Amino acid sequence: MKLERITIENFRQYFGKQRVDFAKDEQKRVTVIHGINGAGKTSFFLAINWCLYGKGVDNVKVIDNVGELMSKEAAYQAVAGETVRTSVDLSFLHNGERYLVRRVLQGIKQEDGTVRVEDSDSFTMMRTKADGQAERINNPVGTMNSILPVNVREYFLFDGEKIDNFAKPEAASQVKQAIYLVLKLEILERSRRHLEAVAADYRKELKNKSGQELRELLEQEEKARAEIKKVKERTFELNQEKESAENKVADIDKRLREMENTNTLQQQRDRIERELKQRRTEMEEVVSIVRDLATSGYFVVAQPAIKKAILLLEGKRARGEIPSNFRQQFIKDLLDKMICVCGRPFADGSEEHRALLAKISHGLPDALQDEALNTCAVLQAFEQRTEKNKVDVDSAMRRRAELVDIIRSLEAELDDVSRQLKGSPLEEISKLERNREAFQADIQDFMLEKGTLKEREDKFAKQIVDLKKEIDRARREEKREVLLSTKLDLAQRAADAIGEMYQTFADDMREKIQEKTKEIFKKLIWKESHFQDVKLGQDFNLEVIDRYGYSARPELSAGERQVLSLSFIMAMSRTSDDEAPLVMDTPFGRLSSNHRNAIAEHLPVLADQLVLFVTDEELRDEARQNLESRIGAEYRLEFSPRTSCTEIVEVR
């Protein structure tokens, strides 16, 4: 992140629109903003923070206890009902793309002179790509978190007088927190924790599923298919046996037809059997007709209701209510004009008036009249159909009864023929007929078994259809199970990978920061020969070792603590490798000239971009000279006691 430009409008003591261009060249990367105490350095610093993060993001407070953000002068000059607007625009470069962020707060000037400020400000972020196309970013907070997160901000945009905190003996947790956030250890730790949680969810879900189900269903399907195969094989055998028995019967019939003594009886049997076959076919047709009539005879049940409805509608027709002699609209027109059918006018409440009103109230609307007439016709057709249906059913049932009698009689005739043949004095004839009877009995048994087998086959076929549906469902479930199991494996391995690398990475980072802090501290501290080493222990305690090998931190002066903290922050910034500006409010406040001089000399080299808010006293003499060649932009904040407003004046 490299700051380009800021435009401040009606923010605290900055009245109207004022603009500052930040230095960002490789050589001249320092922007100096001068101001005496109370001129508006901290307000300017707040404007940058407010623009990027508002008053706070989620649980992190950015601006707290600083009074009104809106310019009092702007509020004062506005007339009642006018909108007062406070805004800060900030443009910056990040990863080769230009961003423009804008935060606006608006309020309406009231009659009593106060400004009713809106509950929340509006924040927009635009990104301009290399091809010049600008796009609005839909998730500005998330994007800011990726560029410079709010909780990392305080290590890059800070009040110079307060940074000595890191060097205080009790600051180990703060140091740890800073390293965690700036060097993304916090992100690694959160990633591992959340991946573990997701893996635990997958594991729980997987436990509730059973992989056995599909295997069991497939076994059931296999069994059903084996049963059907058996049934088909047995049916084939039965068909062959039945055919063989039928052939035997046909042979016997032929033999009986050829024999003189039995010829007549056999011919009689042939005729009876032909007729029996014909009647049985007719019987099947009649049964089918009865079944059809019965299933479509639902309206027979509704017959009493239909009859009642027809009577009701016919009654209305008989009384002349439908269709009425007059259309409703015609009567309404007469009532509107207050004239009789004959054209004579009538008075309100007169006999004619009452008669017409009665016709309106007893009559039906025109559309409903048409509907009622149509319904009447439809219901009459229904009634006719009901009658015909009853006649057809009666006729079919009568024929069925006749056929039952005929078939029974023909069967009796066949029995009689068979009895005569069995009772023949000739042994051969009697034997032939007994054999025929046995074969016929076999055929009947085969038919019975075939029927049972068909039922069994249908049962297993239906079972297979149902099983197929279940198997498809279980297959889909199993696929999901495989996917879930893969997800679990990946989530757990990813969490383990982070866990495995975390400590290595953390140790590496800690050592790098330790080395860098030592290197920078030695450059900035004027007693560099007195301080031998800087240590950042496993417990994240920042320690300075003196030439005697003793811990020197408790003895550090406030200025030395500030230098140590600054060294630590710079070390983190260098180690993180993320390009970020260093914006410091009153950086040299507590420092003596030798520290100021060293910082002014080395800081511009260590930071990618430096913005310093300083008093005139802070930056003078050698410190000023050391910084001079790096200053690319310089401004002066001029506070006017007359207007209580600050003007930003460009110095260079």
Next chain:
Amino acid sequence: MHKDRLNNLFESFDPAIRNIVLGVLDIEQEHISMEKPRVKDHINDIISVAAKKEVEKLAEEECS
């Protein structure tokens, strides 16, 4: 870039694992300002995409 350093850190791992880790790190970075971010759904999405690819790869290997 610090991000490159993180990429390198997971270079020795299976590409599927590396992609998941880097994807999750991005999500966490976007939500770093939240104390209790709701990132489970995002993480699940990243893992689901990777898992589908893994299952397809496995099926192709079985076929060939």
